[in-house]
Amino acid sequence: MRHPVRLLAALVPASLVLAACSGSGSESATESAPAAATSAAATSDGASDAVVVYSGRSEDLVAPLFAEFTTQTGIPVEVRYGDTAELAAQLIEEGDASPADLYFGQDAGALGALDAAGMCAPLPAGAADAVPAIYRSADGTWTGITGRARVIAYDSTQVAAEDVPTSIFDLTDPTWKGQVAIAPTNGSFQAFITAMRVSQGDDATRAWLQGLVDNDVQIFEKNSLIRDAVDAGQVQLGLINHYYWYEKAAEVGADNMNVQIAFAKPGDPGALVNVAGACVLTPAGNAEGAGALLSWMLEPSTQEWFVENTWEYPLVEGVSSPEGVPALVDLQGPDISLAELEDLPGTLAMLQEVGLT
Amino acid sequence: MGAAVVAVAVMALPLVYLLVRVLGAGDSAWSALWRTKTLDTVLTTIVLVLLVVIGALILAAPTAWLLSRTDIPLRGPFLVLMALPLAVPSYVAAYAWIAIFPGMSGIFAAALVMALCTFPYVSIPLVAVLRGMDAGQEEAARSLGLGPAAVVRRVVVPMAWPAAAAGLLLVALYSIAEFGTVAIFRVDAFTRVIYASYRASFDRTTAAVLAILLVVLALALVAAEARMRGRASRWRIGSGTGRPAPLSTLSRRGRVLGLGWLCLVTLLALVVPLGSIGYQLLVSQRREIDAGALAGAVAGSISSATLGAVVALLLAIPVGVLAARYTGRWVRSLEAGAFLGHGLPGVVVGLSLVFLTLAVVPAAYQTLAALAFAYAVLFAPKAIGATRTSVAAVPPELESVARSLGRGPIHAWWTTTGRIAWPGIAAGGLLVLLTAMKELPATLMLRPTGFETLATRLWSRTEVGAFGAAAPYALALIALAAIPAWLMGRWLTRLSPGSVAENVEWDSVSVPAVTTPAAGSKA
Numbered sequence: 001m002r003h004p005v006r007l008l009a010a011l012v013p014a015s016l017v018l019a020a021c022s023g024s025g026s027e028s029a030t031e032s033a034p035a036a037a038t039s040a041a042a043t044s045d046g047a048s049d050a051v052v053v054y055s056g057r058s059e060d061l062v063a064p065l066f067a068e069f070t071t072q073t074g075i076p077v078e079v080r081y082g083d084t085a086e087l088a089a090q091l092i093e094e095g096d097a098s099p100a101d102l103y104f105g106q107d108a109g110a111l112g113a114l115d116a117a118g119m120c121a122p123l124p125a126g127a128a129d130a131v132p133a134i135y136r137s138a139d140g141t142w143t144g145i146t147g148r149a150r151v152i153a154y155d156s157t158q159v160a161a162e163d164v165p166t167s168i169f170d171l172t173d174p175t176w177k178g179q180v181a182i183a184p185t186n187g188s189f190q191a192f193i194t195a196m197r198v199s200q201g202d203d204a205t206r207a208w209l210q211g212l213v214d215n216d217v218q219i220f221e222k223n224s225l226i227r228d229a230v231d232a233g234q235v236q237l238g239l240i241n242h243y244y245w246y247e248k249a250a251e252v253g254a255d256n257m258n259v260q261i262a263f264a265k266p267g268d269p270g271a272l273v274n275v276a277g278a279c280v281l282t283p284a285g286n287a288e289g290a291g292a293l294l295s296w297m298l299e300p301s302t303q304e305w306f307v308e309n310t311w312e313y314p315l316v317e318g319v320s321s322p323e324g325v326p327a328l329v330d331l332q333g334p335d336i337s338l339a340e341l342e343d344l345p346g347t348l349a350m351l352q353e354v355g356l357t
Numbered sequence: 358m359g360a361a362v363v364a365v366a367v368m369a370l371p372l373v374y375l376l377v378r379v380l381g382a383g384d385s386a387w388s389a390l391w392r393t394k395t396l397d398t399v400l401t402t403i404v405l406v407l408l409v410v411i412g413a414l415i416l417a418a419p420t421a422w423l424l425s426r427t428d429i430p431l432r433g434p435f436l437v438l439m440a441l442p443l444a445v446p447s448y449v450a451a452y453a454w455i456a457i458f459p460g461m462s463g464i465f466a467a468a469l470v471m472a473l474c475t476f477p478y479v480s481i482p483l484v485a486v487l488r489g490m491d492a493g494q495e496e497a498a499r500s501l502g503l504g505p506a507a508v509v510r511r512v513v514v515p516m517a518w519p520a521a522a523a524g525l526l527l528v529a530l531y532s533i534a535e536f537g538t539v540a541i542f543r544v545d546a547f548t549r550v551i552y553a554s555y556r557a558s559f560d561r562t563t564a565a566v567l568a569i570l571l572v573v574l575a576l577a578l579v580a581a582e583a584r585m586r587g588r589a590s591r592w593r594i595g596s597g598t599g600r601p602a603p604l605s606t607l608s609r610r611g612r613v614l615g616l617g618w619l620c621l622v623t624l625l626a627l628v629v630p631l632g633s634i635g636y637q638l639l640v641s642q643r644r645e646i647d648a649g650a651l652a653g654a655v656a657g658s659i660s661s662a663t664l665g666a667v668v669a670l671l672l673a674i675p676v677g678v679l680a681a682r683y684t685g686r687w688v689r690s691l692e693a694g695a696f697l698g699h700g701l702p703g704v705v706v707g708l709s710l711v712f713l714t715l716a717v718v719p720a721a722y723q724t725l726a727a728l729a730f731a732y733a734v735l736f737a738p739k740a741i742g743a744t745r746t747s748v749a750a751v752p753p754e755l756e757s758v759a760r761s762l763g764r765g766p767i768h769a770w771w772t773t774t775g776r777i778a779w780p781g782i783a784a785g786g787l788l789v790l791l792t793a794m795k796e797l798p799a800t801l802m803l804r805p806t807g808f809e810t811l812a813t814r815l816w817s818r819t820e821v822g823a824f825g826a827a828a829p830y831a832l833a834l835i836a837l838a839a840i841p842a843w844l845m846g847r848w849l850t851r852l853s854p855g856s857v858a859e860n861v862e863w864d865s866v867s868v869p870a871v872t873t874p875a876a877g878s879k880a
Contacts, residue, residue: 011663011664011667012664012667014663015659015660015661015663015664015667016660016664016725017660018656018657018659018660018663019656019657019660019661019664019725019808052806058817058818059817060817060818060826078806078807079806079807080723080806080807081801081813081817082801082802083801085555086555086704086798086801086802089555089561089708090707090708090711090802092561093561093708093711093712093715094711094715095715097715097719097722099722099723099806185540185549185552185553219543220543221540221541221543225455225541228459229459232459234459234460251641251825252640252641348553352394357550357553
């Protein structure tokens with residue numbers, strides 16, 4: 001402390017050395033630590049053939065997947081993890097200067113926003129029609145990779161399985177006053193409302209939302225918080241995605257949970273299946289590698305990996321769904337294409353109008 | 358002077374970005390302002406700020422008094438313990454509370470948790486000031502016929518108030534910019550609406566307009582604090598030797614009550630979050646800890662936060678020195694300008710630096726340098742107050758003498774003022790270090806690809822609901838951030854009463870301040 005300048009001067013190189021250690025201890029053979037510490041230098045030389053992925057999906061879930069891709073193809077992958085929407089906002093902000101090659105997000109709405117901003121390149125040939133048309137963009141720029149069903153979570157100690165509503169329209173019934181939880185600021189809820197507007201019309205959707213508000217609906221920030229609140233008996237019902245239940249089961253054991261999930265009846269807006277999807281980005285320096293990775297994610301073996309590890313629905317034919325959930329064809333969500341879910345601002349305005357956000 | 362202008366210009370960069378966004382959007386930007394909910398949002402945010410500020414004051418004032426003016430047992434350990442809540446990220450505390458009480462929500466819950474995580478910003482400088490106050494003034498007041506309560510009201514409070522106000526400013530700015538806690542407790546404050554604009558509709562204009570409103574609110578807070586500080590200059594201590602106020606002896610009952618209070622605060626601010634996280638770790642079935650990943654994240658947190666603190670000090674020192682030596686309106690505005698980035702949510706600062714880095718120095722995009730720079734823009738204001746108070750306590754004549762003996766300006770400053778004020782400035786750096794370790798949204802955007810910190814690891818695990826797997830990172834983050842917090846607390850315990858007052862013989866200082874490192878955390 002007697003020579004503060006020297007101390008300060010010593011701190012800087014010491015930090016840089018430490019920074020080089022960060023990330024090196026972790027997972028994936030996707031990159032070397034020094035490359036992580038000075039990515040600007042790294043991207044300009046040796047690592048130029050790496051695919052740079054912006055992943056809105058969690059590292060815990062998908063890092064092993066990218067490592068496997070590198071093992072199989074020899075193409076290195078550099079992944080930047082973040083929130084699906086924040087990464088999309090960041091990509092739009094980066095524009096043509098973006099270092100990213102591939103975007104992998106967990107909401108069709110974010111993909112639609114990227115597409116609208118001109119950030120999505122055409123899909124590689126094999127991937128363009130690998131999944132049913134309702135799970136990809138109409139102009140062939142992004143495709144769903146896996147499916148995620150909307151479900152009604154219920155507290156099995158308070159509500160018997162046969163008493164769980166089979167239509168979301170029942171949720172405005174006084175029986176459930178103050179007992180329904182939703183996450184109106186969450187992307188998957190908003191995508192569901194957008195889908196409902198497409199299939200049921202704006203007036204019916206607004207009336208239903210108003211009915212929820214009048215029925216003292218409980219507002220939460222995230223699906224996981226709704227699931228935990230239902231599990232704790234704080235509310236009886238909640239609208240979430242199906243895999244949140246499986247996540248908790250992996251965390252605490254299925255036998256230790258009060259929360260259970262039920263699927264809405266076929267055709268009900270509540271039976272929507274949204275996707276996690278990907279697109280090759282227009283500023284991509286390595287569009288070829290990005291296309292290879294995207295196509296690989298749609299191969300049957302990779303789709304099986306998703307089923308086993310993220311409990312999501314496979315979207316390509318011939319791969320079976322996770323255990324304990326109805327098959328994708330039996331779910332029969334509302335008859336709409338996910339590419340029609342582009343009017344998120346309209347949904348937001350409606351949610352504001354009824355006072356939910 | 359020039360350096361200070363440059364430093365403030367750098368810190369105000371996010372505003373440039375916001376103006377680009379808003380002006381680029383034209384009329385549609387202003388229609389965003391007139392939504393019915395904007396007023397609600399403003400009111401909610403103001404009420405939240407008031408509640409947090411009041412809560413922090415209620416927690417800090419008795420604590421500081423017990424630890425500085427009484428003979429309460431275990432004073433040393435409690436001084437350190439009472440600094441540690443700064444190490445607990447409030448989003449972690451919020452999750453911890455909700456895990457215990459799933460029904461918690463709303464503005465009062467949010468204010469409680471935020472106050473518990475921030476009250477040391479107030480209590481630490483208060484302890485320093487209360488300890489350093491010259492006993493003579495209180496005795497003089499008593500001898501002139503004031504009762505004990507009146508002495509507190511008319512002598513102690515006015516003298517301690519500026520220090521408390523500087524801390525409360527940090528608490529208030531933190532409350533308007535915080536996102537995680539308000540989101541978890543479902544309070545419709547500004548940050549939540551701004552995030553919703555980005556997340557739901559990628560609506561950068563509305564978000565930018567609201568962020569500018571937030572800047573206005575932040576500037577109002579800074580101005581209010583500066584006013585309080587300005588008025589405080591009426592109270593001075595004259596030359597002569599200061600003497601510490603005697604410690605009052607607590608009765609048996611007073612001791613029990615005092616210890617009870619300190620234990621209650623410790624329980625709420627430390628035991629609840631740590632206990633809840635520890636419990637999550639125990640019940641989790643995914644308990645394996647990846648030691649390599651943990652070590653990498655620790656290294657990432659230390660390195661990025663340290664670099665951020667160094668850059669923040671480089672920005673803060675010129676501004677702090679200027680504010681300490683000159684007062685006029687111009688200098689005040691300059692100092693206020695430095696707080697612009699501090700009242701903005703991390704996602705706004707993060708996006709603005711994405712935009713600006715790519716526009717100005719694309720090669721630096723997503724490097725450690727850009728990340729350190731972001732931390733400096735976000736948190737340098739925390740070091741400005743520390744620099745100001747510690748430099749103000751050094752007589753400028755020393756520097757003039759050094760100059761007259763032929764030293765250059767920087768050399769002269771460094772060998773006189775810098776030498777003496779250094780511990781206080783370093784404390785400001787520690788505060789930046791501590792806060793940068795907890796930062797998340799800007800870190801996610803600007804870190805080098807593949808670079809991990811404890812906060813990013815923690816986030817990626819809670820994102821998938823793996824609270825058990827997140828627990829080791831949460832505990833490691835708290836443990837790591839506890840080191841600078843502990844250092845600040847320890848400096849307080851070392852600070853012998855009276856040493857402070859001796860340093861203010863030169864009468865150039867407004868407050869009986871505070872050359873001690875601990876007092877640096879004042880701002």
